[in-house]
Amino acid sequence: MTNDLRIGVVGAGLMGADHITRITDRISGAVVSAVVEPDQARADAAASNAPGAASYARIEDAIQDGGVDAVLIAVPGQFHEPVLLPALDAGLPILCEKPLTQDSTSSWRVLEAEQKLDKPHIQVGFMRRFDREYAALRELVESGDSGELMMLRCAHRNPAVPDSYNQKMLINDSVVHEFDVVPWLAGSPIKTVEVKYPRRNSLSPEHLREPILVIMELENGVLVDVEMNVSVQFGYQVATEAVFEKGLARIGQPAGLQTWRDGRFSISDHMSFTTRFAQAYDDQIQRWVNAVRGGTLVDGPNAWDGYLVALACEAGVQALDGGVVPVDAPARPDFYA
């Protein structure tokens, strides 16, 4: 009872508030002990869902007060490094929402800081790895039961995006998830990235040219095509079809209550990642809490994975302008073995 993990949540926006509610209502062995949020209104709103949590404007103050055992970072990516570095400095375990940082250079600095500790302390919030269907697909790949994996055909579809969403965010905000989960599924890093442009969706914000088709080749020869589509109107979908030598597998298909009305059989689609990945988010936090309490600190993608994703994103952004862009990663430090 007295050893509940005391989590300092940094950022009380949409994502942060969601995590605060999750930890308070559904996660075992953890409490939100601090909310770090300079925006007072947000901080107050979040506090009401985290009874007893202290409120801070800066992470350094929260750390100094000593009431935080671990840190969950839910601010936008460009603000991650200034939170990661002091938290690492204090030796605190961290769950950092994706991306690790805004680019590979800053991610490298974080890796360097982390390597001064005895072991990895950072887990990156690529929650798809905790989705049960993704996990089942990975097991199937590893089992070899259907032969070797040859292709992954992926789709990531959003009903709509705000006007602030720009062309690069197709890569950095959306395809970023595939850059993590595809190598994890296929057991091989990304070798090249290429972008193709289908007919433009006339319902997209004017400044966007989308959908895009992102094609990746992995080191082991697996070919991946990802349809990235952010104005599909009809629903939120994340689906993958895996093509094996002697079988096929598919995840992300319609499920749940089936209804017949007005001459149609139908199943409700998701409209947002919050319902599509509800189970994954819960399991991600619970397993991280368990790992921290158990001393492992990380049970999921680590900072090295986050760094590789940053490299892939840079290749992807470059590929928006054409060409087949290689992803050149240095050798993995033993620290992350």
Place this chain on the structure above:
Amino acid sequence: MTNDLRIGVVGAGLMGADHITRITDRISGAVVSAVVEPDQARADAAASNAPGAASYARIEDAIQDGGVDAVLIAVPGQFHEPVLLPALDAGLPILCEKPLTQDSTSSWRVLEAEQKLDKPHIQVGFMRRFDREYAALRELVESGDSGELMMLRCAHRNPAVPDSYNQKMLINDSVVHEFDVVPWLAGSPIKTVEVKYPRRNSLSPEHLREPILVIMELENGVLVDVEMNVSVQFGYQVATEAVFEKGLARIGQPAGLQTWRDGRFSISDHMSFTTRFAQAYDDQIQRWVNAVRGGTLVDGPNAWDGYLVALACEAGVQALDGGVVPVDAPARPDFYA
């Protein structure tokens, strides 16, 4: 942190052990503070999953020690009354695994004891109400969007049962779930119960005559047929088709990873209630814990519901011998309004 709900779990068999793990690993705001289990080996095994929990052979001792805020009963049904009565006497909130007690007479005694308190303290563990698809179906019924509900066509299929499973358990152990969830879905109590015998499954234990088809009429005219099948070999299934005036709905259908192999498209079935209802069990406990901590004490089927189910079971057992058997319930006490 210090106000975690301290739960005394009574019974450390299969079900009790499962709940202990659940509370310890996945439930927010609660800990297992006591395990009541006369079998020392079981108690020891359970203790390893509930760090810090005290061990007792009798519920009375656990209560007297003062370390228990609420009680979760997971012993077989015939042992419920001797736990329920002292727990009620101590004014403790209770989550009691189904059934409430072994028959309607003992259930009535429990109701009488409970009515001495200020409000209902007992929740009965009919977990199906917490299954998301069941909940979605109930919403559809209540919305009236498809017109009035006219029929429910249910199936409850187990791969196999142990030799100790007897003919009456078809009703008391298995159909019992439908006796709770059907009136809840349809918004109307059970009026009559009847049993039909299909061709016998030659793979059933010799002393069983099953499957059976249980037909219920509800007070509002809704007709229900339940296929109860405990030796189907091929999987564990709980499914319902709801027939409305202008629509249809179906729950419990195959979901998850889809695979193609050997000339077939396929989806894995469940083989046990533990995976089929995993989400329901978790949500049941979390919502009960939240209700107790919030002072509501009950958020689900209460003791009155449990009593009605006991009456239906008695009618069902009688119906195994033939005839259309009425379920005669007294008026519901205001206490349970």
Place this chain on the structure above:
Amino acid sequence: MTNDLRIGVVGAGLMGADHITRITDRISGAVVSAVVEPDQARADAAASNAPGAASYARIEDAIQDGGVDAVLIAVPGQFHEPVLLPALDAGLPILCEKPLTQDSTSSWRVLEAEQKLDKPHIQVGFMRRFDREYAALRELVESGDSGELMMLRCAHRNPAVPDSYNQKMLINDSVVHEFDVVPWLAGSPIKTVEVKYPRRNSLSPEHLREPILVIMELENGVLVDVEMNVSVQFGYQVATEAVFEKGLARIGQPAGLQTWRDGRFSISDHMSFTTRFAQAYDDQIQRWVNAVRGGTLVDGPNAWDGYLVALACEAGVQALDGGVVPVDAPARPDFYA
């Protein structure tokens, strides 16, 4: 080329006109050589789809003219006997739309007339037997691969019926199909029929009390429940779930183009038997034509099957008033072995 089967179609209403178009446009080895229809307007309309067909008001005249090799009867059931008897008398092969005749007594007279010939000449138009999924289900039953069949759970749902549709037609016009196809699937005749009344559909014509649940027990112990529902608004459905000792099978489920729109995944339902059973009707006629041309004369349900269905309908109509009604059939004459 010159040996196309010359078919005389009796009745040029909805069903007859449909068969005329089918034979003319899609059936190999047959032509419509005569249309027998007293209503001149109908006869003229039909003639335009059967180039070269002669027109008659009476079957006797068509037979006498000698231009008819076989007869297809598509007038309402009460007018079948007066067509069947002269056609049998002329030794012509016959495909008779269901039912054989309007009752078992008249059906018996037809059987007697047919038995004067060298072999069965009448095939009855229970087209479900020609539906590919029904055929696949029957194969599964016969294979024994899933163990013995124990139950059939059927549904027959129409979007709406005309005001002229009366209570008995629930049995004689609709359940009549199950009375043929269920024994054929299960390999055993019907022993008893019973009717249960669910909540009434308020959208039904005022004089109808429906849906009904028809329960049949077969001689081999298989139990069958049929939901008969004629005002469901949402679509036309004929579906069956077969429960085996170690498996399950289902036919009549949604198929075809899958679409995602407006937050829903959906598949179009049928709205009429004409599309639901299009393939079955075509195959029924083609196989009958082939059988006649090949000298077998019958390739499907025969007059004896039609007689058994008439007996079952009489039991079913009686069961509308309550009780478990036996179906007592005489021994099958060797003529139909």
Place this chain on the structure above:
Amino acid sequence: MTNDLRIGVVGAGLMGADHITRITDRISGAVVSAVVEPDQARADAAASNAPGAASYARIEDAIQDGGVDAVLIAVPGQFHEPVLLPALDAGLPILCEKPLTQDSTSSWRVLEAEQKLDKPHIQVGFMRRFDREYAALRELVESGDSGELMMLRCAHRNPAVPDSYNQKMLINDSVVHEFDVVPWLAGSPIKTVEVKYPRRNSLSPEHLREPILVIMELENGVLVDVEMNVSVQFGYQVATEAVFEKGLARIGQPAGLQTWRDGRFSISDHMSFTTRFAQAYDDQIQRWVNAVRGGTLVDGPNAWDGYLVALACEAGVQALDGGVVPVDAPARPDFYA
């Protein structure tokens, strides 16, 4: 009766024999009056399924004998031109199995010969256009109900191929179908073709490097990716997912009898094109027969379509060696408008 279309079938191999049986057994208004096949054993075997058909070694002799109203060509592609030219010369309507001829140069010669007639006489046997799901998808595209089409994501999977199947046949024998059906679905011709290589299937014949991913851009901007996979072992699949501005559609998904066995829900896959496209083949022939008898002569892809496919195949074969290869088609002659 006397005006049945007399078809001369050229080629009595697998495909030809299948068409002979189809015309004889299931097609209305047509008979096989001649079989042209130099291999005597094949000719004899085929004759037994086409009673009354004359047998010839050369098309010219069949034409000269005057017993042929129309020609169906089912010999391998490299032998099409020598049959097409004399048949055109005789003014006969022709259904020519795909491809039109073995390359674009010879196809052009056929176009020139055909343009000497009063109107198009050749229909090419791209049967997918007659598949009901393809037709439904095309209707959806044309309706604009889901907005504009943006992408097509296709898969063509064969269980296995014979050793004689070579790398170019991936394009000329298999992707050839997409080259016809994709522009027809999307309402726009192919602009470029590109080929990507996923990880090689180790179960493929040694001389094949497959699967391949073929990427096409259409004139209207629609992007298409086709997974071409000829050693998948697990089944025969032809599937397409269409991505619209505000919706999604999918064809070629599992359908038919659903079974539950051994812990799995499953549906049988096709193992061959003969069952997958059975309905399409039947409808293709019936509609062609009707068109010929009605004087239209062609009701489906014509020789111009066949020529465009030949150009696309040449681009596709070139793309096997790398690069984005343009498909340059001349303007369509008014003759084919």
